[in-house]
Structure formats: C-alpha cells, structure tokens
Amino acid sequence: MQNDLFGASEPVGQAESTEVLAKRLRAELNQHGYNYYTLDAPTIPDAEYDKLFKQLQTLEEQYPELKTSDSPTLRVGGAPLPEFSQVQHSVPMLSLNNGFEDEDVFAFDRRAREGLGLTIADTTTEIEYAIDLKFDGLAINLRYVNGVFAQAATRGDGYTGEDVTENIRTIRSIPLRLHTDKPPAILDVRGEVLMFKSDFDRLNQRQRDAGGKEFANPRNAAAGSLRQLDSKITAQRSLRFFAYGIGSLEGAALPASHRELLEWYREMGIPVCEEKANVRGPQELLDFYRQVQDKRSQLSYEIDGVVYKVNRFDLQERLGFVSRAPRFAIAHKFPAEEALTTVLDIEVQVGRTGAITPVARLAPVFVGGVTVTNATLHNEEEIQRKDVRVGDTVIVRRAGDVIPEVVASVLEKRPAQTEIFRLPQACPICGSQIVKPEDEAIARCSGGAIKCAAQRKGALFHFASRKALNIEGLGEQLIEQLVDKNVVVTAADFYKLGLMALAELDRMAEKSAQNVLDALEVSKSTTLPRFIYALGIRHVGESTAKDLALHFADVEALMAANEEQLLRVNDVGPVVAKSIVSYFADALNVELVRQLIASGVNWPKIEKVDLSTAVFAGKTLVLTGTLPSLSREQASALIEKHGGKVSGSVSKKTHFVVAGEDAGSKLLKARELGITVLSEEELLALCAG
Numbered sequence: 001m002q003n004d005l006f007g008a009s010e011p012v013g014q015a016e017s018t019e020v021l022a023k024r025l026r027a028e029l030n031q032h033g034y035n036y037y038t039l040d041a042p043t044i045p046d047a048e049y050d051k052l053f054k055q056l057q058t059l060e061e062q063y064p065e066l067k068t069s070d071s072p073t074l075r076v077g078g079a080p081l082p083e084f085s086q087v088q089h090s091v092p093m094l095s096l097n098n099g100f101e102d103e104d105v106f107a108f109d110r111r112a113r114e115g116l117g118l119t120i121a122d123t124t125t126e127i128e129y130a131i132d133l134k135f136d137g138l139a140i141n142l143r144y145v146n147g148v149f150a151q152a153a154t155r156g157d158g159y160t161g162e163d164v165t166e167n168i169r170t171i172r173s174i175p176l177r178l179h180t181d182k183p184p185a186i187l188d189v190r191g192e193v194l195m196f197k198s199d200f201d202r203l204n205q206r207q208r209d210a211g212g213k214e215f216a217n218p219r220n221a222a223a224g225s226l227r228q229l230d231s232k233i234t235a236q237r238s239l240r241f242f243a244y245g246i247g248s249l250e251g252a253a254l255p256a257s258h259r260e261l262l263e264w265y266r267e268m269g270i271p272v273c274e275e276k277a278n279v280r281g282p283q284e285l286l287d288f289y290r291q292v293q294d295k296r297s298q299l300s301y302e303i304d305g306v307v308y309k310v311n312r313f314d315l316q317e318r319l320g321f322v323s324r325a326p327r328f329a330i331a332h333k334f335p336a337e338e339a340l341t342t343v344l345d346i347e348v349q350v351g352r353t354g355a356i357t358p359v360a361r362l363a364p365v366f367v368g369g370v371t372v373t374n375a376t377l378h379n380e381e382e383i384q385r386k387d388v389r390v391g392d393t394v395i396v397r398r399a400g401d402v403i404p405e406v407v408a409s410v411l412e413k414r415p416a417q418t419e420i421f422r423l424p425q426a427c428p429i430c431g432s433q434i435v436k437p438e439d440e441a442i443a444r445c446s447g448g449a450i451k452c453a454a455q456r457k458g459a460l461f462h463f464a465s466r467k468a469l470n471i472e473g474l475g476e477q478l479i480e481q482l483v484d485k486n487v488v489v490t491a492a493d494f495y496k497l498g499l500m501a502l503a504e505l506d507r508m509a510e511k512s513a514q515n516v517l518d519a520l521e522v523s524k525s526t527t528l529p530r531f532i533y534a535l536g537i538r539h540v541g542e543s544t545a546k547d548l549a550l551h552f553a554d555v556e557a558l559m560a561a562n563e564e565q566l567l568r569v570n571d572v573g574p575v576v577a578k579s580i581v582s583y584f585a586d587a588l589n590v591e592l593v594r595q596l597i598a599s600g601v602n603w604p605k606i607e608k609v610d611l612s613t614a615v616f617a618g619k620t621l622v623l624t625g626t627l628p629s630l631s632r633e634q635a636s637a638l639i640e641k642h643g644g645k646v647s648g649s650v651s652k653k654t655h656f657v658v659a660g661e662d663a664g665s666k667l668l669k670a671r672e673l674g675i676t677v678l679s680e681e682e683l684l685a686l687c688a689g
C-alpha cells in the first residue's frame with residue numbers, strides 16, 4: 001500500500017507505506033493530545049491537529065485493517081451499547097475509612113504506629129505519609145495490556161463493576177498507549193473520573209440552551225456523562241481523570257512507595273494531580289489539610305477532602321486491611337457542602353440598588369460547617385428555571401464563605417398541591433412597582449433610596465462598609481434603627497449625628513455611641529477611590545472607582561463628565577458610563593456629594609495619571625513575600641498609581657509577580673507559568689520610568 005494522502009506541498013521524503021503512515025499519525029496525534037490535554041501546553045494549532053486527525057480517519061476508512069485500539073479516532077465514541085457488561089475486578093476496589101475531626105487523624109496515626117510496632121511516645125520516628133486530594137468524582141479502573149488501553153470499569157460494589165471502556169476512551173487525557181518502551185504485561189490503574197467546574201458550567205449552559213435537564217453538581221454531571229450507553233454522548237462531555245492507586249500489576253516491578261508509583265504513572269503519560277504532599281506525622285497531615293481547605297474554592301475541580309496513605313508499600317502491606325478498608329489509608333473529609341432540607345417559605349429581599357432577590361427560608365440544616373436557615377434563589381429567572389416551590393425538598397449548597405444557595409429541588413419528593421412561585425408585582429418594603437427590563441435577569445424596586453427604606457439601608461450600609469468609608473461600629477442593626485426612626489436619610493446625615501441621638505438607640509450606651517462618633521470623625525479622612533466607591537453607583541465597584549479616581553483626580557470633574565469622556569477611562573464600558581452619568585444627573589446625588597464634603601469628608605490630592613501610557617496600564621501584578629522597604633499597601637498604591645491592578649492570586653492572566661523574602665507558592669506558580677518575576681528594586685525602577 002502506498003501513501004497518497006499527503007498533498008504535493010507536503011514533503012514526505014521517501015514514499016511511506018500506509019501502515020507506517022497510520023502508525024506515525026497515531027503517534028503524532030497521541031503526542032499532541034497529551035501535550036494539549038495532560039500538559040496543558042499545546043504544540044500545534046487546533047486546525048493543524050484537526051488536519052492530521054482527518055488524515056488518519058480517511059486512511060482508516062480506506063483501510064479498516066489499519067485501525068488499532070490505541071487510535072485517537074476512536075475517541076469520538078462508537079455505536080451505542082444495549083447495556084453495560086459486567087467486569088470482575090481482579091483486585092477488589094475497596095473504599096476508604098473516613099475521618100472528620102482532628103482526633104480521627106491522630107487516632108489513624110496511632111493505629112498505624114501500633115500496627116508497625118512503633119511506640120506511641122517515640123516522636124522521632126514519625127511515619128511518612130503521602131497526601132493526595134480526594135476528588136469528588138467516580139472511581140474507575142483502567143486496564144492496560146502490554147501498554148495499550150484495553151478496558152475500563154466502574155467500581156460497582158468493589159468486586160464487580162460495569163464495563164465503560166468505550167466511554168473512557170473518549171477522555172482525551174487518558175493515554176491509549178503508555179509512554180514507555182517497557183510496558184507491564186498487565187497494569188490496572190485506579191483513579192477518579194471527574195468534571196472540571198468550568199466544563200460543568202459550560203455543559204449546564206448547553207443543557208439550558210437546548211432546554212435539557214441541568215446537572216446539580218460536577219459529580220452528577222461526570223456520572224451522568226460516563227454512564228451513557230452511547231459513547232458519542234460521553235465524547236461531547238469534557239471529562240478528566242486523576243490516578244491515585246493500583247490494582248493488578250504483572251510484568252513489571254512495583255515501585256517502592258505510593259509517591260513513586262504516581263511518579264511512574266506521570267512518566268507514562270497517565271494524569272496525576274499536582275496538588276500533593278509527603279509529610280511526617282499527624283500534625284503535618286493536619287497542616288496540609290488546612291492548606292488545601294483554604295485553597296479549595298480556587299481549584300478547578302471539586303474535592304471533598306484529602307487522602308492520607310502510609311507512603312511505603314512494604315509498610316502498607318504490613319498494616320493490611322480491616323473489614324474491607326485499608327488500615328494504611330484514611331480519607332479526611334471536609335464538612336459536606338451540600339445537604340437536603342425543606343423550603344418553609346420563599347420571600348423577596350430588596351438590595352441597595354433595588355435588586356429583588358428571592359430567598360428560601362429553610363428548615364435548619366447543617367451544611368459547610370454551619371447551620372443554614374436561608375438560601376438565595378438569585379433571581380426570578382433562576383427560580384423559574386429551577387422551579388423551586390414552598391414545601392419542596394431541596395439540595396442546599398454552602399461552599400466556603402459563599403452565600404448558601406438552593407441548587408435544585410428533588411422532584412421525586414415534591415408534595416402534592418405545591419404552587420409555582422411568582423415574584424410579587426409591588427416592592428414588599430415600599431409598595432413601588434417592581435420592574436424588570438427585557439434584557440436583564442434582575443427585577444428591581446422602582447422606588448429608589450428615597451422612597452424605599454430597604455434600598456436606603458443598603459446604600460447606607462454600603463457607605464459605611466470596610467472597603468468604602470470604613471466606619472467602625474456602624475453596622476447593619478444600628479443603621480436599621482437609624483433609618484426606621486427617621487434619624488438618617490442620606491449618608492450626609494451620619495455626620496450630623498449627636499451623642500444623644502445615638503445613645504438613645506437600642507443596645508447603645510454612651511460609651512459605644514461615643515465610639516461611633518469617633519469612628520465617624522476618623523472616616524472623614526479617606527481617599528478619592530473609597531469615596532467614589534462609597535457612593536454606591538451601580539456597576540462601580542472598587543476597581544472601577546480606583547480607575548475613575550486616577551483618571552479624573554477630582555470629584556467635580558467626575559460629576560461633570562459625559563459618557564464620551566467616561567468611556568476614555570480604563571475598563572469603563574457603555575453600561576458603566578451610562579450608570580455614572582445617570583447617577584450624577586440626579587440633583588439629590590450631587591447635593592449628597594457637596595454635603596459630605598461640607599461635613600469635612602476629605603482625601604489627599606491625587607496625581608492625575610494617563611492610564612493609556614502608564615507603565616503598568618492594563619497589567620495585573622501579584623505581590624508575594626516581604627519586600628525590603630515597601631509595605632503591601634505602599635507597593636499596591638505604587639502599582640495602581642502606574643496604571644496596574646493588584647491581584648491576590650497568580651494565574652495565566654498575571655503579567656508580573658513582585659516577590660520579596662519568603663515568597664511561597666505564588667512564586668513557584670509564577671515560575672511554572674513563565675511569568676516575569678520582579679524584585680522591589682525592579683518595580684521601583686520601572687515606576688521611575
């Protein structure tokens with residue numbers, strides 16, 4: 001067979017046999033796929049990949065005998081199956097014991113020490129543990145025969161699972177042939193199939209657009225995608241895989257430890273997670289657990305804890321199993337982020353800009369480490385889409401510090417005679433009409449801050465909040481009373497408050513009233529960005545307020561600006577420009593600014609910066625470690641003065657990382673991503689021009 005598939009423009013040297021060509025295309029495509037999906041470092045443009053793929057497909061159609069089981073063309077899915085067949089696991093896929101409290105971790109370590117004959121008192125010989133993340137997905141066994149992917153099975157009951165080979169083949173990051181010259185005769189790789197959060201959001205958007213059913217969470221989406229008899233559907237869902245264990249191994253030596261096993265996997269192209277640690281002793285286990293807990297929300301995928309394993313396999317073997325779970329490993333779980341409860345009522349809340357938020361009042365439920373009684377339903381569209389009703393059993397989610405939300409109703413548990421929830425037509429606070437522009441998801445009370453006490457309270461609370469004028473002691477409850485008693489109408493009234501008026505309020509004594517007055521006095525010395533932010537103009541957040549302050553350097557100039565002038569400000573688009581103009585078109589708002597200034601609110605003069613030519617214009621910088629002379633605040637102010645933005649975390653969007661002494665993971669990440677790292681000296685030099 002001779003190759004006639006390459007175009008004349010593509011030099012092929014000596015004529016290549018179709019067999020060799022197919023082999024080369026497979027190898028090239030597999031390598032490019034690995035670079036793209038596993039290393040996240042594509043080496044050819046997508047169009048070029050597609051071209052090679054098409055070539056191989058055409059070749060295989062012409063010569064079906066050339067098709068091999070490691071061909072990337074099989075990743076698009078095959079004919080639907082009538083049912084999944086059963087697979088016996090040659091080594092059972094057992095589950096892990098769980099721990100929740102610190103004490104469970106100390107007890108795990110104690111048992112391991114006892115099992116290995118180490119005395120409890122001897123803290124000089126702490127056990128080495130390997131820690132990995134506990135992925136919230138589905139456990140899978142991948143079987144490689146002589147280095148070629150041959151079969152995949154779900155965990156099932158641990159002894160028998162379902163054959164999901166064709167579905168797993170569609171997962172691009174799973175190698176169809178191991179990257180090694182000396183593959184084991186049999187290798188069972190154990191790990192988890194999961195869906196990244198971004199892929200989950202995209203999938204649900206697609207489901208919404210198609211009028212299909214949404215998935216409640218990435219785990220359900222991964223399970224639903226994998227348990228498809230039609231692997232072509234699985235192929236359209238972005239699934240990932242991380243390896244964490246081993247079943248059968250024949251024809252190769254087992255590495256000496258868990259960490260070395262995962263390193264071996266990595267070398268063979270099998271995806272393993274980079275978030276990991278090897279530590280000694282239980283205290284270090286707990287330290288890592290807390291580190292992971294802190295960064296959990298920033299991970300691209302969901303986890304529900306971490307897994308601790310005695311690192312050395314010989315020690316694992318000595319420890320063995322107790323009633324179907326290993327004694328050498330434990331899952332240390334985070335508090336559950338989702339729980340079931342019932343909706344007692346649905347009310348609407350009115351925000352400072354009049355936004356109407358439906359809120360579900362819930363039967364108390366412990367979730368994410370706290371008892372939750374309210375959860376947001378976001379807006380009318382969301383509530384209609386999810387069709388949440390009073391009486392429903394719902395899944396409530398509280399992730400980290402995020403406001404609890406209702407994820408979905410459990411329809412099977414819906415009682416008879418529930419009613420579809422409809423937003424009221426009038427504001428429950430001021431009775432003004434609720435309006436919803438066609439192109440917006442959010443309905444609003446049309447009363448404004450003057451008519452609607454809820455908006456007034458929200459605006460005043462925003463004005464006093466930490467990132468605005470930071471008036472200590474002027475919290476929600478106090479503002480509520482001040483508004484209800486008609487003592488305060490606008491923020492300017494705060495500065496007219498006297499000791500008596502404050503001391504008369506509930507839960508206020510003369511001392512605390514004086515503290516509030518002192519805090520009000522302190523708050524008068526502020527900055528222009530804080531002042532602009534404090535006004536609570538719709539769409540003007542902290543960052544836009546900074547840009548506006550740097551651009552106009554003066555509040556009078558900002559108040560006088562028209563849309564065209566505002567559009568020249570960094571990051572200000574038509575919506576923001578319109579909102580600012582409409583805010584200052586209201587004489588009451590202009591009067592508020594004048595009154596605040598007359599009460600003594602002031603800020604240091606700002607040097608006007610031309611953001612279009614400033615050295616860090618449009619750039620994002622991250623500070624890490626201790627700088628030799630500048631404090632964090634000083635360095636941030638300097639960067640902002642030169643047009644840059646300061647962010648807390650390093651990502652592909654970061655332009656520079658400014659590193660000082662003891663810089664930690666942010667510096668490592670910057671190096672990994674190839675981001676330019678600046679010293680304080682270099683930062684100062686760049687700013688000096």
Ligand code: 5U1
Nearest residue numbers: 094095096132133134244245307
């Ligand atoms: N990360 C990780 N998850 N996980 C689950 N490691 C791990 N190990 C497991 C399980 C069931 O079992 C081992 C005993 C292989």
